[in-house]
Amino acid sequence: MGLDEFDRIKKYFRPLASIERGSLNLLDDAAVLPVDDASKIVISTDALVEGIHFFGEEEVDLIAQKSLRTNLSDMAAMGATPWVYTLSLSLGPVIKGTLDQWLTSFVKGLKKDQDKYDVGLVGGDTVTGSGPTMISITILGRADPRGVITRNGASVYDDIYVSGTIGDSAAGLKIIKEPVNYLADSDQLYLKCRYYLPNPRVKLGQALVGIASAAMDISDGLIQDLGHLCSASSLGAIVNWPMLPLSKGVEQLLHKKTIPTSLIVNGGDDYELLFTAPKRLRTKVEAIAKASDVVVTRIGHMINGSGVSLLDKTDRLINSIGTGFKHD
Template identity: 40%
Template sequence: MRGEFELIARHFAPLAADVSGAFGLQDDAAVIQPESGRDLVYTSDTISAGVHYLPDDPAGDVARKLLRVNLSDLAAMGARPEGYLLNAAFQADVEETWIAEFAAGLAADQESYGIHIWGGDTTRTQGATVLSLSAIGSVPHGQCLRRSGARAGNYIFVSGTIGDAAFGLKIALGELADELDGGTQAILVDRYRRPRPRVTLGEGLLARNLATAALDISDGLVADLAHLCAASGLAAEIDAAALPLSTGVQQLIERDSARLSTALTGGDDYELVFAVPSERRDALVELARELDLPLTCIGHLEEGAGEVTVRGPDGTVVKTAQTGWQHF
């Protein structure tokens, strides 16, 4: 294993090559000129081996996940990604090939999302690898999507399909192997390992004034929608039959309807859930077409105090846990 400075020079400095103010990651800090007329958006997430990802997940996918969960938070605010800081505390026995693959994953995503590293820190820890990333985005001054701001009567929309990541995790852990063909299993595992942050959608919602509130689904649809409801002082009615499900998840629920609850409460989807005024619904459909991304109405908001009610096809209430995963 090389020295710390050489590791940075070899694997991480190339990620900063296009940012003059990052000084090749060789100074004490980066100096970046903010664009006039825009506010800056700051978010930060940590993922840890054995907690947020499986220790044998490919290093490139771990890197993508780390960056993308942060980009998903930016998307939820309607922000354009600008740059990021990486804090990597590697476990003592990390091999340089793992670090190289990790950096390659970041490089690929820098291309995909038009973002560059500005700085960070590379260290070792005595325990499991802990990876933190702080992402910086920007929005036009005075504008952003928030969790609060939704109004009674707004429609509730979600992007993409819901529940894929929760079942993908089960498959990655060796479950459900005899219920789905290999291709479908791979799609769901990919959804778990490589979330697609809805950055362009978030920017579009903000620019076209289509949503009164938004957040990204990391803890599970019901739990995160409950956050939106609580912040907006409303309640949500969800129609389970309207949930956008991938073919694989549809098959799993057809075999065992109790699995609907996993789709409703499973985390790691990193889709957006957002509130749309009825008069903006047509414009939203137009945005969905332009982005070639399914945006599905799954219910509506009404007066209330944070409750999320899910109704099944027969109108009865589907019981779900209202809180998502918590670390403590």
């Protein structure tokens, strides 16, 4: 069909979007609904489909948690406080065990993360059919009274940061599909867990309100997502490859050439925060990272222009970068 999700949204759905009711033109991680003078609600929807986002052989509680966490990551990106969610569950045939076991495990996973992230179920719809199983969650968060962090606020020369390490999830998926024997078990487990279970940076996002000039979560690869932040902010970005935070496992996989460099910056499912902040706030960003107990790494800066340029250690442009991972 030729159109990817971004084109599809732009062509078909953007004309339906209500700007005055906070859609942000469907260009941000979430919409910001002006309820009244005192309150804004942040809302986002994310679906996981069997065969595309999961394969039915994972632990079911992890599938449930991932469904909720991809949505929580959108709240993190806006600096919002997760509040409630609705669940739309279309159940196909169960691959392992009984439907009762599946649902019991699914609910267990949701319960665990409801408690961890203080978010409550308030509605839903369940259907059983021929499959594939589809899990669609709509999450609502409360906007910080000081505001939300959108993608379009970056200024030229702002620093660019990411939380955690990147490429872990794509590397994890790679070794799930094609096991390697040279990586320590603990490193393998770490990378696989990073794929199965994102770690939404909710507290970090909240703490960055008023500090970060722009933010989003990385779900389709650093380069592609930073490209969206750039275009929303009408700027370009320089990213320095040597500054990118990589896990031990990913470094080994790169060293052995099991994964290409491009996977790090184009692989999907990082669910780390990507944000910009003025240079003068560097010590504040460091303090916030420390207080949030999340490693935050400065990886480049915003420039006049457009698009993302990835530079190697001699500041030469690395050209071998694709256009990012497309989940569809």
